[in-house]
Amino acid sequence: FYLIPIGNDIAGYTGSFTDNKKTQIFTSAFTEWITQWAQANTIFMTTKPSYLFSGSVYALNKLSGGFTKVFGGINGLTTLASTTSNSILYSGTDNDIPLLGVYNITSHKLSTLGLNTISDKCVWSANGIDVYCAVPNEIPAGQYPDSWYQGLVSFNDSIVKIDTASLSSITIFDTAEINSLDAVNLTLSPDENTLFIINKKDSTLWSLELD
Secondary structure: OEEEEEOOEEEEEEEOOOOOOEEEEEEEOOOOEEEEEEEOOEEEEEEOOOOOOEEEEEEEEOOOOOEEEEEEEEEOOEEEEOOOOOEEEEEEEEOOEEEEEEEEOOOOEEEEOOOOOOHHHEEEOOOOOEEEEEEEOOOOOOOOOHHHHOOOOOOOEEEEEEEOOOOEEEEEEOOOOOOOOOEEEEEEOOOOOEEEEEEOOOOEEEEEEOO
């Protein structure tokens, strides 16, 4: 799925690498979207985040083209949908700091997780319950998530495992004494025994053994 500007609007297409065919399934006068094809027939589309504006996430049905609002009203909203459950990890700006939470699509319930980080710094487990996140040891003064995206601030992260069912978390790798990891692009190995991380500070690849 990809977006292409069409005049002042934007159009969304599904395409195939095998036959190069494309099908338009979406158009919008609003052009600033972050997309995630998380489930077979559902593409989640989130308004690009800023601390200045209230963001929302929508669900685009691949088959019907139906476009429905999932939730919103959160400044600096970023999202990460699970591919195996009806949950969306999100972060927003609260008192000038990022705050992490989870949204249950079935129950329409928002729950905060008590952690100050951005959903871009997380990855879902295949079980649709556990999430691994890089959580800053301290939050520098800034306007989030804008200041972090712009490179005006950098984090020093520890790695935390979150149970979104119980809303509990444990630190599995404490970097308080290292102070050199600003983690992005978190990826789990297929057996979920290893967590791979890109350090935003210098683009180096890190790995963390989980088992």
